[in-house]
Amino acid sequence: MNYHWNWGIFFEPNPMGTGTYLDMLLSGLVLTLKTGVLAWIIALIFGSIVGVMRTLPSKAAGWFGFCWVEFFRNMPLLVQLFLWFFVLPELLPKSAGLWLKQLPNAPFWTAAIGIGFFMSARVAVQLQAGIGSLPRGQKMAATALGLTTIQGYRYVLLPMAFRIILPPLTSEFLNTIKNTAVAITIGLLELTGQARSMQEFSFQVFEAFTAATLLYLLVNAVVVTAMRFLERYVAIPGYITGK
Amino acid sequence: MFSNFDFDVIIRALPYLFYEGMSFTLMLTALSALGGLVFGTAIALMRLSGYKTLGRIAGLYVDFMRSLPLVLVIFWFYFLVPYIGQWLTGAARPISVGAFASSLITFIMFEAAYFSEIMRAGIQSISRGQPAAASALGLTYAQTMRYVVLPQAFRNMLPVLITQTIVLFQDTSLVYVLSITDFLGAASKVAQRDGRLVEMYLFAAIVYFTISCIASFGVRRLQARIAIIR
Numbered sequence: 001m002n003y004h005w006n007w008g009i010f011f012e013p014n015p016m017g018t019g020t021y022l023d024m025l026l027s028g029l030v031l032t033l034k035t036g037v038l039a040w041i042i043a044l045i046f047g048s049i050v051g052v053m054r055t056l057p058s059k060a061a062g063w064f065g066f067c068w069v070e071f072f073r074n075m076p077l078l079v080q081l082f083l084w085f086f087v088l089p090e091l092l093p094k095s096a097g098l099w100l101k102q103l104p105n106a107p108f109w110t111a112a113i114g115i116g117f118f119m120s121a122r123v124a125v126q127l128q129a130g131i132g133s134l135p136r137g138q139k140m141a142a143t144a145l146g147l148t149t150i151q152g153y154r155y156v157l158l159p160m161a162f163r164i165i166l167p168p169l170t171s172e173f174l175n176t177i178k179n180t181a182v183a184i185t186i187g188l189l190e191l192t193g194q195a196r197s198m199q200e201f202s203f204q205v206f207e208a209f210t211a212a213t214l215l216y217l218l219v220n221a222v223v224v225t226a227m228r229f230l231e232r233y234v235a236i237p238g239y240i241t242g243k
Numbered sequence: 244m245f246s247n248f249d250f251d252v253i254i255r256a257l258p259y260l261f262y263e264g265m266s267f268t269l270m271l272t273a274l275s276a277l278g279g280l281v282f283g284t285a286i287a288l289m290r291l292s293g294y295k296t297l298g299r300i301a302g303l304y305v306d307f308m309r310s311l312p313l314v315l316v317i318f319w320f321y322f323l324v325p326y327i328g329q330w331l332t333g334a335a336r337p338i339s340v341g342a343f344a345s346s347l348i349t350f351i352m353f354e355a356a357y358f359s360e361i362m363r364a365g366i367q368s369i370s371r372g373q374p375a376a377a378s379a380l381g382l383t384y385a386q387t388m389r390y391v392v393l394p395q396a397f398r399n400m401l402p403v404l405i406t407q408t409i410v411l412f413q414d415t416s417l418v419y420v421l422s423i424t425d426f427l428g429a430a431s432k433v434a435q436r437d438g439r440l441v442e443m444y445l446f447a448a449i450v451y452f453t454i455s456c457i458a459s460f461g462v463r464r465l466q467a468r469i470a471i472i473r
Contacts, residue, residue, distance in 0.1 A: 070459075071452075073455075074451070075451050075455070076417075076427070076451055079444065082444045083445070083448055087441050087444050087445055090441045174310070178310075181314040182314060192312060192315045192318070196318060199318075199322075205322045209315065209318060213319075216310060217311075
């Protein structure tokens with residue numbers, strides 16, 4: 001292989017004048033984490049609302065939840081980001097569209113919101129399954145205690161359901177972080193984006209992508225370990241995973 | 244809102260979008276699903292083989308692929324495949340393999356990790372008595388897998404496999420980062436040439452949405468049918 005290896009490249013100054021190439025990758029990592037966490041918060045909020053709606057007896061709520069999930073699940077994430085980034089400002093009234101286009105950090109907000117909505121559909125389906133897996137008696141008991149529907153969800157159903165679906169939610173959280181890489185297409189310089197520009201500046205393809213790969217693996221390891229602890233902490237007594 | 248909407252741009256671009264773009268997307272999806280299934284089944288068999296080292300290698304491969312974003316894997320293979328080609332053929336320079344081959348290899352290797360987990364679950368869903376009965380009949384391990392276990396595993400997992408293929412169909416749009424003319428690539432090239440981003444991206448979204456919707460509706464019906472038989 002006539003490839004010129006140079007592992008010292010990370011400590012050479014980058015052409016942006018922002019320190020070394022390593023600094024460039026680390027700033028990408030920070031942006032990946034910021035985007036991923038914000039997107040995850042959005043996904044959890046909207047996914048929970050939609051997931052609950054799908055379990056309500058109301059036909060309209062169920063229909064809305066169905067449409068939400070189908071809409072965000074049946075389009076590639078890349079296309080959704082393009083819709084938010086390129087199409088939405090054009091369809092809004094002129095002044096609103098202009099404001100949106102001039103927003104500082106537009107790729108960051110678009111990516112976080114777009115990925116958040118995309119993932120919310122998955123969270124919704126999982127939460128629905130989690131609530132559906134609870135014994136019928138739980139809901140009945142809540143009603144018998146005189147709790148309103150909202151109280152029943154707030155104090156009985158949701159705490160149980162979220163604890164049951166914690167393991168799949170972990171992998172959805174990891175998917176959210178991985179999906180931030182798609183935002184490279186709307187110009188967000190997250191970890192993959194920085195590795196790509198490092199490759200373009202320095203021609204050290206394999207060093208740049210190896211470093212990005214290791215950083216992604218590190219993030220994965222940290223998230224999985226942290227969630228393991230959380231899982232043990234919130235395990236429901238009496239269930240297989242419980243104490 | 245749609246006052247200056249130019250439907251004509253879409254109509255004029257239709258042949259390009261579908262002959263060049265969609266045929267690439269569908270071909271890539273079909274071949275990657277097939278290749279991913281074959282490799283994925285092999286990896287699943289490795290993991291369940293009982294040879295510790297073999298199982299560990301397969302497990303590492305799956306975990307590794309599943310911890311990386313697809314976009315990064317696409318870049319990896321785009322730059323790596325020419326060097327692998329050079330190494331395999333002993334050529335003097337890295338071999339240029341072209342957009343289709345490079346993206347096909349990427350997707351087969353990436354999807355194999357996901358398909359292998361599905362097939363592993365499928366194989367594990369077969370009751371213990373089945374392979375026991377097969378070996379009682381005098382079938383070898385390979386024959387047991389080929390005639391008894393894998394056909395049933397495949398059948399049980401068919402809805403999940405198709406669902407994964409729908410995800411794959413959507414994910415192929417990510418070859419956009421290599422400027423390949425798949426369906427989305429074609430749409431975005433027309434969009435940028437004619438300055439008609441709104442029309443083209445909306446149209447692309449509708450087409451992806453329609454195809455995925457129909458496919459997932461089909462999966463739901465299939466699931467219902469399989470459920471009745473069992």
